[in-house]
Amino acid sequence: xxxxxxxxxxxxxxDSEGRRLGDLMLNPDFAPAAEWAHLQAVRxxxxxxSAHYGPGTIEPVIDEVLxxxxxxxxxIRFDAQDPAYQGAIIHWRFFQPSVEESAARLVRNGALxxxxxxxxxxxxxxxxxxxxxxxxxxxxxxxxxxxxxxxRAAIVRRLDGAGRLCPAAxxxxxxxxxVKPEVLAEATALAQSAGEWEIGGILVGYLHRDTDSPEVYxxxxxxxxxxxxxxxxxxxxxxxxAWAAVSDALALRDLQEIILGWWHYHPFFCRHCDLARRHHxxxxxxxxxxxxxxxxxxxxxTAFSVALLLSDIGEASLCCDxxxxxxxxxxxxxxxxxxxxxxxxxxxxxxxxSTATHTxxxxxxxxxx
Amino acid sequence: MGEVLAIDGLxxxxxxxxxxxxxxxxxPRDATIGExxxxxxxxxxxxxxxxxxxxxxxxxxxxxEGRHLNASExxxxxxxxxxxxxxxxxxxxx
Numbered sequence: 001x002x003x004x005x006x007x008x009x010x011x012x013x014x015d016s017e018g019r020r021l022g023d024l025m026l027n028p029d030f031a032p033a034a035e036w037a038h039l040q041a042v043r044x045x046x047x048x049x050s051a052h053y054g055p056g057t058i059e060p061v062i063d064e065v066l067x068x069x070x071x072x073x074x075x076i077r078f079d080a081q082d083p084a085y086q087g088a089i090i091h092w093r094f095f096q097p098s099v100e101e102s103a104a105r106l107v108r109n110g111a112l113x114x115x116x117x118x119x120x121x122x123x124x125x126x127x128x129x130x131x132x133x134x135x136x137x138x139x140x141x142x143x144x145x146x147x148x149x150x151x152r153a154a155i156v157r158r159l160d161g162a163g164r165l166c167p168a169a170x171x172x173x174x175x176x177x178x179v180k181p182e183v184l185a186e187a188t189a190l191a192q193s194a195g196e197w198e199i200g201g202i203l204v205g206y207l208h209r210d211t212d213s214p215e216v217y218x219x220x221x222x223x224x225x226x227x228x229x230x231x232x233x234x235x236x237x238x239x240x241x242a243w244a245a246v247s248d249a250l251a252l253r254d255l256q257e258i259i260l261g262w263w264h265y266h267p268f269f270c271r272h273c274d275l276a277r278r279h280h281x282x283x284x285x286x287x288x289x290x291x292x293x294x295x296x297x298x299x300x301x302t303a304f305s306v307a308l309l310l311s312d313i314g315e316a317s318l319c320c321d322x323x324x325x326x327x328x329x330x331x332x333x334x335x336x337x338x339x340x341x342x343x344x345x346x347x348x349x350x351x352x353x354s355t356a357t358h359t360x361x362x363x364x365x366x367x368x369x
Numbered sequence: 370m371g372e373v374l375a376i377d378g379l380x381x382x383x384x385x386x387x388x389x390x391x392x393x394x395x396x397p398r399d400a401t402i403g404e405x406x407x408x409x410x411x412x413x414x415x416x417x418x419x420x421x422x423x424x425x426x427x428x429x430x431x432x433x434e435g436r437h438l439n440a441s442e443x444x445x446x447x448x449x450x451x452x453x454x455x456x457x458x459x460x461x462x463x
Binding site: 031051052144146198200234235236237238239240241243244247248258259264289290291292294295297298299300301302305 | 385386387388389390391392393414415416419420425427428430435437455457458459460461462463
């Protein structure tokens with residue numbers, strides 16, 4: 001996957017009073033941004049529907065207020081895209097993780113104190129001959145294009161009676177995502193049975209192309225527990241054995257479903273803390289940890305991959321949060337809960353079976369052994 | 370004029386866990402599975418290291434036998450032409 005990049009990206013850091021602190025060399029992870037931009041292009045029927053992006057160019061978007069060389073974001077133009085398609089702008093916030101990483105250098109040399117906030121503006125310089133080979137993401141070699149399995153199905157049928165989950169996280173940039181009620185019910189039941197242990201699994205289903213528009217949307221039809229995962233109170237190890245078991249379970253279902261993401265459960269971490277501490281503790285709220293983000297990046301880097309987090313924060317019911325790729329970063333997002341009446345539309349090739357809990361490879365959760 | 374070393378190998382299909390990355394790759398017969406896997410991670414655009422620079426461990430699963438191969442096994446002894454191998458990462462959620 002070749003992404004040509006003609007620029008170096010840097011950030012000009014200054015303190016709260018505008019004093020210049022220094023320049024930060026940025027090394028952003030462009031691959032997720034390219035994946036997201038590619039999916040946006042697929043949703044606009046501007047490129048062929050493949051699972052991953054093809055060759056393209058990273059183009060800086062100049063900040064109209066500050067002028068060059070300052071940028072307000074990037075745009076990724078794929079070689080094979082419809083020339084009339086402009087492509088989505090990936091906002092400057094995309095650079096934030098890279099800025100934070102690079103700022104550690106300012107802390108080390110004393111220009112910035114740990115915990116101190118600073119301002120930054122991203123700017124570009126042309127690549128020089130001595131710069132490393134212009135790459136993005138993890139690799140510059142070519143790979144075979146895997147076409148997306150898109151089934152034609154009307155989105156209006158699924159929207160009919162569908163409820164909105166996580167309405168506060170809704171964003172118009174996100175592709176529509178639907179989940180069958182029984183998927184949530186099964187994951188919730190498994191989470192509640194796990195007690196103080198983490199638990200999780202994968203989410204499977206279909207990608208559809210709307211019949212009346214180029215829109216692409218995802219429908220989660222089942223969850224498959226990662227029964228062989230290495231579960232602890234504060235971690236969940238998705239081992240090769242765990243992946244093998246869920247892959248076998250998916251194959252046994254034989255419904256041509258694809259892996260759309262994963263789910264996991266955070267137990268009530270603050271169960272044994274006093275109420276006063278809980279009030280200020282970050283662990284007393286739902287959070288997608290750094291490890292969670294890293295797992296999503298390593299395994300679920302296609303832009304249509306999503307994650308469901310169930311959190312016990314000491315309330316009567318579990319919190320349910322959805323995450324997905326937006327502008328190259330993992331963000332909270334919304335999800336439609338399918339109307340039960342429409343959860344088995346007849347435009348599926350086969351009847352869907354959600355319950356995959358008891359598979360040939362499944363075993364009980366470790367804490368029950 | 371360049372020189373090229375002729376490799377005695379076989380072609381294998383390697384995919385990632387989701388099946389969305391797929392590559393037909395050459396596997397040198399005398400290489401260990403560990404060496405071969407290390408060489409194809411880039412071909413599949415799979416992430417090699419975590420944010421702290423620690424390498425990820427990927428176990429290749431030979432679909433024909435339904436088992437994970439060990440790093441010390443020899444390609445020519447365990448793989449056949451057109452085999453399908455799926456790379457399973459060892460990753461941790463928090």
